[in-house]
Amino acid sequence: MMNMKEKIREIVLSHGADLCGCANIDRFTGAPEGFHPAGIFSECKSVISFAVALPKGLTKVPPRLIYGHYNSYACPNVDAIAFRAAKTFENLFSCFAVPLPCDGPYEYWDDEEMTGRGLVSMKHIAVQAGLGTLGKSALLLNERYGSMLTLGAILTDLNLPSDSPANSICLDDCKKCVTSCPVGAINNGAVNQKLCRLNTYNKTARGFNTVDCNRCRTVCPMRFGATALKA
Ligand code: SF4
Numbered sequence: 001m002m003n004m005k006e007k008i009r010e011i012v013l014s015h016g017a018d019l020c021g022c023a024n025i026d027r028f029t030g031a032p033e034g035f036h037p038a039g040i041f042s043e044c045k046s047v048i049s050f051a052v053a054l055p056k057g058l059t060k061v062p063p064r065l066i067y068g069h070y071n072s073y074a075c076p077n078v079d080a081i082a083f084r085a086a087k088t089f090e091n092l093f094s095c096f097a098v099p100l101p102c103d104g105p106y107e108y109w110d111d112e113e114m115t116g117r118g119l120v121s122m123k124h125i126a127v128q129a130g131l132g133t134l135g136k137s138a139l140l141l142n143e144r145y146g147s148m149l150t151l152g153a154i155l156t157d158l159n160l161p162s163d164s165p166a167n168s169i170c171l172d173d174c175k176k177c178v179t180s181c182p183v184g185a186i187n188n189g190a191v192n193q194k195l196c197r198l199n200t201y202n203k204t205a206r207g208f209n210t211v212d213c214n215r216c217r218t219v220c221p222m223r224f225g226a227t228a229l230k231a
């Protein structure tokens with residue numbers, strides 16, 4: 001018979017996610033002050049992390065319009081999965097479940113440095129839940145889906161066991177993401193948000209939002225996962 005964690009994974013996948021994992025709250029000891037899951041929901045005992053992969057074809061077109069549009073479109077889709085899955089958990093397991101916004105809104109913003117910080121770090125949660133590890137690009141890399149992922153999370157008071165951590169697939173002798181960034185924004189596994197934002201986000205004459213760079217994603221030999229590299 002399927003245990004509760006497997007049932008939860010099945011629910012999240014059935015709502016449209018490609019990956020789902022679980023991290024018990026004990027995995028978040030040492031999370032930065034103000035960004036701990038229990039700081040949002042004090043009864044939180046586990047965090048469900050999930051991800052939706054972008055179509056690989058979006059790496060084959062210029063990022064400005066089509067990739068930019070669907071990269072944004074992924075966020076409300078991830079929010080919808082979190083919302084529906086949270087309600088399903090509550091109905092089936094008599095628990096409380098808090099869906100977290102995929103991107104915004106959040107409070108922390110350093111105007112000078114153009115640097116924001118989400119309510120929690122979706123990437124940190126995904127690593128703790130075994131979905132992947134962070135590459136030198138600071139992007140989450142998953143064995144099967146590579147770096148083309150949008151991340152979501154749900155907090156719950158269900159006490160669930162953590163999934164095993166993933167093995168890193170970032171290549172030791174590779175620095176392509178670092179050397180391909182046109183503004184040198186990637187250093188020591190972190191992205192300077194100001195340099196990246198000024199280079200990347202813009203508008204057309206008509207006022208449509210554009211994304212003028214996604215090189216750190218598209219140059220990565222692991223962009224479609226380790227399995228694709230072997231194929
Ligand atoms: S999106 Fe472009 S500018 Fe931003 S970190 Fe990646 S390569 Fe650099």
Ligand code: SF4
Pocket residue numbers: 135136137138169170171174175176177178219220221222
């Ligand atoms: S481009 Fe190379 S160094 Fe950067 S994340 Fe991908 S594998 Fe790692």
